[in-house]
Amino acid sequence: MAGSAQMLKRSFDLVASLVGFVVLIPVMIIVAVAIVLESGWPIIYRAERTGLNGVPFKIIKFRSMRSAPAGAHSHHSGDDDPRITRVGGFIRKFKFDELPQLLNVIFGKMSLVGPRPETTEYTKLYTEEQMVIFSVRPGITDEASIVFSDLGSILSGGDPDELYFEKVWDPKMELRMKYVHEHSFTGDLALIFRTLAAPFSKRSSPE
Template sequence: MKRCFDIVASCFGLLVLLPVLLALVVAVVVDSGFPVFFAQKRVGKGGRLFRIYKFRSMSVSKAAAEGSFDAGNTRRVTRIGRMLRKTKLDELPQLWNVLIGDMSLVGPRPEVQKWVEAYPERWRFVHSIRPGITDNASLEFRNEEEILAASTDPEETYRDMVLPRKLDLYEDYVRNHSLLGDIRIIFRTIF
């Protein structure tokens, strides 16, 4: 039932949001050129690697596409990227990831390999389901970039404070998720 909901909702979202998606494509190109999309390797269900898609909000970095993660580093963020990140519109291309089955609308956010390796046992449990575009951790850490940018050691803050709390929320979701709960999270995300 969850997969059927994901397919219908992602198709509907892509169709309804097509004018917004096209406007964002133009905005990214005008602001910082090509490529429009950022694709990065993330770990999904069963530990399988896949490419997550976002509107590009930073200057191009080959290392980032392969999974490097510069916690709290906002120096490469473009002008349009600031707006995309603040509004979370950079995440809209992940509707495609949902449609093709790499992701779900709601579920634990997929992480890069480096941070999966920091807590492998906990991630093994989390990876029993598809990752999602949004979840309770996404809502709680909506201002994660600001938290990390304010830290004297962003990597340590992410590894030792942010990620363990996210994993608590991810594990709770895996144990207790339901379609009604997913719908509630979607509405909380929109609002």
């Protein structure tokens, strides 16, 4: 992407995320109160992800799960995970848990559209060719987020990390690579509108 296109993308990200954050403050207050009333504090979940140029950053989300038992460690969770609260299940379904990431966009760690960031443990598995993913800011949404909008269902019924590598990893990496090489401003706009519609669609991801 040329310098002028990068500037346009960043300018749009900044303006749209600022406006979106202000407009969605009432929604975020309701979500925050619901989380506290059901399962107490904290409201926000922070986790390390790998961002632009391979630099780690803290992604922020509304907390949708109870704390894991001591010694338990999983990168993913299915819809059947008993740690997911009732409020958590609702905000996950409609992607309200992602709203705090508008702050990640405002501060330049993320873009509205771009490859979803992975944990540092997973990015260590990238091939040399796949390292090009770090040349763009990670996003709140991308094509893979739409294709796998029912990810929680896909990861149910077994070990979620194993199911992720079995059913999701390869096609997701292909979509990330495609975005890096083919993304455009108009394409980003289309992805934003498709993302907003995804929670209300019946579309299922491919096997």
